[in-house]
Amino acid sequence: MSETPESGRVLLVDDEAAFQRLGGSFLRGLGHEVSIAGDGEQALAAFARQKPELVLLDLAMPPHMDPEIGLELIPRFARVPVVVLTGHGEHDLALRATELGAWDFLTKPIDPDMLRIVVARALRKARLDAELITLRAEQATDDLGMVGQAPATIQLRALVRRVAQTTVSVLVLGPTGTGKELVARALHACSARSGGPFVAIHCGALSAELLESELFGHMKGSFTGAYRDQPGLVEAAHGGTLFLDEVGEMPPPMQVKLLRFLQEGAFVPVGGRAQKHADARVVAATHRDLEAMVRDGSFREDLFYRLKGVVLRTPALLERPGDVPVLATRFLHRVAPRAGLSAGALAWLTTRDWPGNVRELKAVVESAGALLLPDQREVDAELLRLASGDMSEGPRTEPASSSSEGAGALDAAINELELRLVRDAMAAAGGNQSEAARRLGISRVGLIKKLTRLGLR
């Protein structure tokens, strides 16, 4: 097989002056940029300086020509192929070097043709590796933070990219926890406003009065406790994007004021007289059936049409089961980068309904990842069941992973985790129990039971 000569940066680590000279000039003759090091210290310094794409390493290093010193160097040349140079009959050494991550080895005296071929092959591998890393990084940023490869998810990402370039208002519709806020953030990030602020407000968590003051600000003395003029979120979002989460919960008097802002970019702070202006792109979202609300008169029709310049739908997880393993793996890696999901765990994850959708999946997988014991590298179905608080299912499909002593620690960890999740949900929902229950993907009665048991009521 012929190898196309590609030039690259090569670090040659060898203490033999003759080989440094001959090998070096042979490689330079092939067009490579060659650095030479005579011992381990020089090698590491040259590695940092030259950033080679390939290291040729003679294992016998001064001062004692001990091959162990050479072996120790291999892992230090991270992410770069290492070709080890060994003497005749050093088969075991070559094997150990390969185990430590060496890419190939050559036996001395070195045949120039072999050297040329091995170097060309190793450089090609180095470039493919680098390309793969770049592609992965691009893919990671390319998914706009919206992980998933189901057709519906791919289509949603494409729509987000297109709509982001326009100025139309966007209404994001979908069940709870399906990524509506994520879509709003992605719209902002892909838009010409990405350098400006992204400001989110939950319209259902506040009373009409508080919501108005939060959105449009208030003047000093306009109500008890208004000690100074306070600008609202609409102004904070000037030049950026204002995300109105659960717009369906917006009280009717506020709906009129929002409509005015959408039509004219104008608003009046609470207690103020002068009209103010702000330029914020509005993205609204709701899990409720706004059309039905328009029909029954609880949501203004003119506001509905104003908001729904473009409608983006985030489907329930049940409608895109192919996304479950991809999402679960991504969430697990965020809390336990070296852990994986067992086959049983994947089966358990993909057969559940996920009423709380991605938010619920995320919470369960992250909790399971946090519950891994220090020497555990795999999340199995049982750990997921523990993390989800669902102990009602049948017999174990996989062996238990902890001792009974560990199980006590596990219970405490689970309780703590549950406490944290419930507290966070209550805080995010501004103390509104229905909203907190929805965020957790459980019923309100279930939440009240939990609050009582956890001593939070």
Ligand SMILES: Nc1ncnc2c1ncn2[C@@H]1O[C@H](COP(=O)(O)OP(=O)(O)OP(=O)(O)O)[C@@H](O)[C@H]1O
């Ligand atoms: N495609 C996805 N990739 C990665 N994370 C996701 C995805 N979809 C949702 N999430 C995560 O799930 C959680 C819930 O998402 P988000 O808050 O955007 O949902 P939502 O539909 O706005 O929820 P709600 O209706 O309760 O306001 C967040 O932590 C979000 O990062």
